[in-house]
Amino acid sequence: MVGATGTSPRSAGRPLNRILSQEAITRAALTLIETRGYEGLTMSSLARALKVAPSSLYNHVESKGDVLILLQDHVMTQVDVSGFESEPWEQAVRRFAWSYRDVFTRHTPLIPVIAVLPVSGAPQTLAVYEAVTRGFEKVGWPEPLIVPAIIALESFIFGSAFDATAPETIFESGPLAGAYPRFTAAVSARKDQANQRQADAAFGLGLDSLITGLKSAAAVHQQ
Structure with a gap:
């Protein structure tokens, strides 16, 4: 069925594809730290903030240690x-x-x-x-x-x-x-x-x- 805008509606329950990048991961991690502190930064909380499955996040960073390296590089600027x-x-x-x-x-x-x-x-x-x-x-x-x-x-x-x-x-x-x-x-x-x-x-x-x-x-x- 074609919607009023002339585009086909997205299937119910199917998540939108999100493009992850190191920059996006760094921004999301910084936002988590600002609101919850470093103790609130976990891989699961970061995946939720990015609205992706944890498995998608692990395609870009192997561990929380990798996220901290990204944060280090950002902070050093x-x-x-x-x-x-x-x-x-x-x-x-x-x-x-x-x-x-x-x-x-x-x-x-x-x-x-x-x-x-x-x-x-x-x-x-x-x-x-x-x-x-x-x-x-x-x-x-x-x-x-x-x-x-x-x-x-x-x-x-x-x-x-x-x-x-x-x-x-x-x-x-x-x-x-x-x-x-x-x-x-x-x-x-x-x-x-x-x-x-x-x-x-x-x-x-x-x-x-x-x-x-x-x-x-x-x-x-x-x-």
Whole structure:
């Protein structure tokens, strides 16, 4: 039977074909995370969000780990590497590091994924590393030290992202304060710092120290 529009009606109960792509899967996964958190991201919930059968989803990604890699690559596009094009090296590193930490403060469940998986299937992540490498090379950094420097920065950034999500009271000694007076006093002094979040103050201090150490290592290598 031909409908009023002149087209044949779709058979009842027959699902429409949906075209899946990595981009569509990534968008749907991000929407799930925004509404339910990372714990709400499962392969079954993702298939429902995409309105496809789980078997169709598995034709494009083999596991939730693959979905997380797609998310990693998407999130890495938000890391600011623009400073390496025009800013002094130290300023560019600071811009990169603060941006990287702030991005992954919102996506800490991705950190274990990035820390252990190869980057060969993540072009956006590689683009970030490429920009950072060019920035290091531009100021004459010894090539053998570039990747170790990136790893050192990432290790610090990832740990700091977790710290930024921790409660401000994480170091409170509570009823054990009397038994550990020096640490308790140091924690109290930390709270008396300027009106800066404790996690930000710690990150700034650590980043200053790391940059100083990297500059010293490069200078020694160039002698």
